[in-house]
C-alpha cells in the first residue's frame with residue numbers, strides 16, 4: 001500500500017519505518033528541514049534502539065523516503081497518518097494547532113479519495129472536528145480514522161512490530177477494511193485489532209495513559225507512607241504486584257513519571273472532563289502527587305548541606321525521562337538540577353544518550369550556568385559531595401564502587417530509582433537515600 005506519514009518524530013518515524021518493513025511504500029513528511037536532511041542521509045535525529053538499521057535497510061530497498069513536501073507525499077499516498085505533536089497548552093488542554101495545520105495541508109493537496117488516520121493523541125471529538133476541517137478544504141471523498149499509538153520510547157520498534165493491541169476508531173466498513181489490511185501483517189499470531197467508534201478510540205488512549213500514571217503516583221504515595229511507618233516499599237511492591245488482579249508492572253516508586261505523554265495526557269484528560277462537567281478528582285491527584293515527587297530528596301539535601309548550596313558540588317546520573325531514550329521532555333532530572341543550581345550548587349551530569357538534548361532543554365529552562373554535561377559517569381562524580389540518580393539506565397545498576405569512592409569527596413547517594421539494596425550500599429561505605437526504604441549510613 002502507498003502510505004504517507006505527516007510528522008517524523010518519535011511516533012511518525014517509527015510507524016512509517018515499521019510500515020515500510022512490511023512491504024508498504026512509505027513517504028514521511030516533516031516541516032523540519034534539518035530533520036528531513038538527517039533522515040535522507042540515513043541517520044536518525046534521536047536515539048531509539050533498533051530504529052536506525054531498520055530505517056537504513058528500507059531506504060536501501062526503495063520503500064522508505066522522506067520529504068518536506070507534504071503536498072507531494074499526499075498525492076502519492078492512498079492513506080495518510082497524522083503523527084504530529086499535540087503538546088500541552090497553558091490551561092492543560094491539548095494544543096491541536098499542529099494537527100489542524102497538518103490536516104489543512106493534507107486536504108489542500110488531495111488529488112482523489114484518501115483515508116486519513118489520526119495517530120496523534122487527541123481529545124475526544126477531534127476525529128469529528130478534523131473531518132469537518134478537511135471537508136471544508138477539499139471536495140474529494142475522505143474517511144477519517146482514529147488510531148492512537150501505544151508504543152513506548154526505548155522499545156518503540158518492538159512495540160510497533162508486535163503490539164499488545166491496535167485500537168481503531170472508524171465510522172464505516174471500508175475504513176475498517178483499510179485498517180485491517182495495514183495491520184494484519186503485524187498480527188499473524190493472533191488478531192489484536194480492536195474496532196470501535198472514533199470517540200471511544202480517542203478516549204481509550206487517554207484512559208490507558210491515565211491508568212499507568214495513576215499506578216505510578218499510587219505507588220509513590222505508598223512509598224511515602226512506608227517511609228514514615230517503617231515499612232519497606234520494595235517488599236510491599238512485590239507483595240502487592242504478585243496479586244494477579246493487580247500485576248507487577250508500573251508499580252516502581254521513584255521520582256515520578258515524565259516524558260512527552262503521561263504528564264500532558266493526564267492534564268488534557270482532566271481538562272476534557274472539566275469541560276463536560278465531570279470533576280477529575282483522581283486525575284488531579286495523580287498529577288499533584290507526580291509534580292511533588294521529583295523534589296522528594298530536596299528536604300534531605302537541605303538537612304545535610306543547608307539551604308544555601310553555594311560551593312557544593314553534586315553529580316547527577318540519568319537525564320532522560322526514562323532509560324533507552326534521549327527524550328528529556330518533562331524529565332525529573334531537569335527539575336532536580338534546576339533546584340540544586342538555583343541554590344548555588346555546581347552540578348556535573350551524565351546520561352548515556354540524553355546529554356545533548358538535556359543541555360539544550362536546561363538552557364530553555366534558563367539554566368545556563370552551574371551545570372556541566374559530561375561524557376563519563378565517573379567524570380560527573382569527580383569531587384561530588386553527593387550523587388543523584390534520576391534515570392534507571394542499566395549501566396548504573398552495578399557501578400564501580402572503587403571509582404565512586406575515589407572520585408567523590410563525600411559518599412552520599414540519593415537514588416531516585418531504587419536501584420540498589422540499602423545494606424549492600426552501606427557495606428560499600430555510602431550513605432544511601434532512596435524512595436520508601438530506610439536511609440542507611442555506614443557504621
Ligand SMILES: NC(=O)c1ccc[n+]([C@@H]2O[C@H](COP(=O)([O-])OP(=O)(O)OC[C@H]3O[C@@H](n4cnc5c(N)ncnc54)[C@H](O)[C@@H]3O)[C@@H](O)[C@H]2O)c1
Nearest residue numbers: 007008009010011030031032084085086098102120121149
Ligand atoms: N512519544 C511517544 O512515546 C508517544 C507515544 C504514543 C503517542 N504519542 C503521541 O503521538 C503524537 C506525536 O508525538 P511525538 O513524540 O512523535 O512528537 P514529536 O514532537 O517527536 O514529532 C512531531 C513531528 O511533527 C512535525 N510536524 C509538526 N507539524 C507538522 C506539519 N504541519 N507538517 C509536517 N510535520 C509537522 C514536527 O516537526 C516533529 O518532527 C503526539 O500526539 C503524542 O502525544 C507519542
